[in-house]
Amino acid sequence: MIDLRINKLAVSVEDGTTVAAAILAGGIGHFRSSTIGSPRGPLCGIGVCFECRVTIDGVKLQRSCNVQARDGMEVETDD
Amino acid sequence: MTRVATDILVVGGGAAGLSAALAASARAKVTVVDDNPLLGGQIWRAEMGKFNSPAAKGLVDAVNSGEIRVINNAQVFAAAARNTLLAETAEGRSEIEFEKLIIATGARERFLPFPGWTLPNVFGVGGLQALVKGGVPVAGKRVVVAGTGPLLLAVADYLRSKRASVVAIAEQTSASRLGGFAASLFRSPSKLVQAAALRAGLRGVPYSTDCWVSSAHGEKALEQVELKRKGRTSTIDCDILACGFNLVPNVELAVPLGCEITDGCVVVDKFQKTSIANVFCAGEPTGVAGVDSSLVEGRIAGLAAAGDQDGARSLFAKRDRARRFGEALNRAFALRDELKALADDDTIVCRCEDVAYGRLTEFENFRDAKLQTRCGMGPCQGRICGAATEFLFGWKPGSVRPPIFPVKMENL
Ligand SMILES: Cc1cc2nc3c(=O)[nH]c(=O)nc-3n(C[C@H](O)[C@H](O)[C@H](O)COP(=O)(O)OP(=O)(O)OC[C@H]3O[C@@H](n4cnc5c(N)ncnc54)[C@H](O)[C@@H]3O)c2cc1C
Numbered sequence A: 001m002i003d004l005r006i007n008k009l010a011v012s013v014e015d016g017t018t019v020a021a022a023i024l025a026g027g028i029g030h031f032r033s034s035t036i037g038s039p040r041g042p043l044c045g046i047g048v049c050f051e052c053r054v055t056i057d058g059v060k061l062q063r064s065c066n067v068q069a070r071d072g073m074e075v076e077t078d079d
Numbered sequence B: 001m002t003r004v005a006t007d008i009l010v011v012g013g014g015a016a017g018l019s020a021a022l023a024a025s026a027r028a029k030v031t032v033v034d035d036n037p038l039l040g041g042q043i044w045r046a047e048m049g050k051f052n053s054p055a056a057k058g059l060v061d062a063v064n065s066g067e068i069r070v071i072n073n074a075q076v077f078a079a080a081a082r083n084t085l086l087a088e089t090a091e092g093r094s095e096i097e098f099e100k101l102i103i104a105t106g107a108r109e110r111f112l113p114f115p116g117w118t119l120p121n122v123f124g125v126g127g128l129q130a131l132v133k134g135g136v137p138v139a140g141k142r143v144v145v146a147g148t149g150p151l152l153l154a155v156a157d158y159l160r161s162k163r164a165s166v167v168a169i170a171e172q173t174s175a176s177r178l179g180g181f182a183a184s185l186f187r188s189p190s191k192l193v194q195a196a197a198l199r200a201g202l203r204g205v206p207y208s209t210d211c212w213v214s215s216a217h218g219e220k221a222l223e224q225v226e227l228k229r230k231g232r233t234s235t236i237d238c239d240i241l242a243c244g245f246n247l248v249p250n251v252e253l254a255v256p257l258g259c260e261i262t263d264g265c266v267v268v269d270k271f272q273k274t275s276i277a278n279v280f281c282a283g284e285p286t287g288v289a290g291v292d293s294s295l296v297e298g299r300i301a302g303l304a305a306a307g308d309q310d311g312a313r314s315l316f317a318k319r320d321r322a323r324r325f326g327e328a329l330n331r332a333f334a335l336r337d338e339l340k341a342l343a344d345d346d347t348i349v350c351r352c353e354d355v356a357y358g359r360l361t362e363f364e365n366f367r368d369a370k371l372q373t374r375c376g377m378g379p380c381q382g383r384i385c386g387a388a389t390e391f392l393f394g395w396k397p398g399s400v401r402p403p404i405f406p407v408k409m410e411n412l
């Protein structure tokens, strides 16, 4: 299992889980807010739409569908 | 920064790229670059790090175990010179010098705007499958699968195997077109068997042709969708909508290299060579035609790039058959005009910049709309809204300029 934190909450997921999946599994669908403040979450699942952007380990605007969860990761949604 | 030099560089580690790499590796030094953590591309995307299809595992293992250099998690974003591409990896910028290049960058789904399509839990069809393969739990969730193409059935079947409750499959094409396509499958028995297996797996799921999503509703996330069929509207409660309207070739790398493009596809000759002398292209960028076509085009490109013209020639007939299947597929699932009328004036079309449908109707072409509204200027660079406005308004999508993906300043 992999232990990471999403919005400061501890989460455990299986090896091979993407960050997007870890967030959705935690019941969060609102990954980012659009320019007019509408809630958005993943659409394409393959790294082209950029709707799944979150902050990972302090680095903003990471496509969470393309990144595998790792131990100790700090993920922030809607940042 | 790292520097790599190779005889043949393959961009894309899906069916086409893998078979190209393997075919070329008998005669040349080959490097494969792909932006995912593991090889496999779309159809063979690993599930929680594992390959379930024996065909996928065989090819991925062969590529990983040979002399081929594999660079994962690397996104090609620009060309530095005629024979050098630039990729961004977690370690920084990588310069890859090649003698010959094989572009095998695949395709993405086409999404069409309708009221509510930006709500969380509205995903692509292949998009949802990719997310579930990455660990999204769907057991017990009510899913509506909508849009068009064989992908709807494949994904519905996959979701059921993950214990999702698929409550409806809405296929926009007509029963008569679909019937014609099913009849054409008799000419390729293996596909007929696949189709029959899918139908068996989906027994009990309502499957409607001539049916499409007209809107999605929910407070903070999806709660309901409206389906339209033959002038009647029905409402279905659901947790997830998976919705996609065919595929769009990824030509964003081929364009700045100067490769000739026609109707959104890279133009190639019989040897899969593009209009640029040392650049080949295989798989979906040359036109969407299914995995068999990607595999055989990849082999031809690999053999031809490595100088085995006779080997390549022996596969022409097989490739032409696979492409004909693709053409039949595209005719059977062509999008109906009613889908152009789903968006309201305030439905968002460009999701990156929040540009609504009504605003876009003021313009004649993508370029003007882009200059005046920022449509297509966000991080996806028009990959989503460009494919939508192409269908909605007949606009030629604006060209993506390098860097073809956003990169960190220090890697530019
Ligand atoms: C989301 C999705 C799901 C699909 N699922 C199925 C399915 O279940 N069954 C089915 O029959 N068909 C499916 N398809 C259709 C499928 O694309 C083909 O059957 C098959 O995968 C095509 O193989 P390919 O090698 O041509 O392209 P792909 O498999 O798409 O391979 C292209 C690879 O290139 C990579 N790439 C692209 N640009 C770059 C770049 N600039 N830098 C680095 N790497 C790059 C991509 O990430 C990808 O890994 C799906 C398509 C999509 C979009």
Ligand code: FES
Residues within 6 Å of the ligand: A041, A042, A043, A044, A045, A046, A047, A048, A049, A050, A051, A052, A053, A063, A064, A065, A066
């Ligand atoms: S869901 Fe589209 S980029 Fe991640």
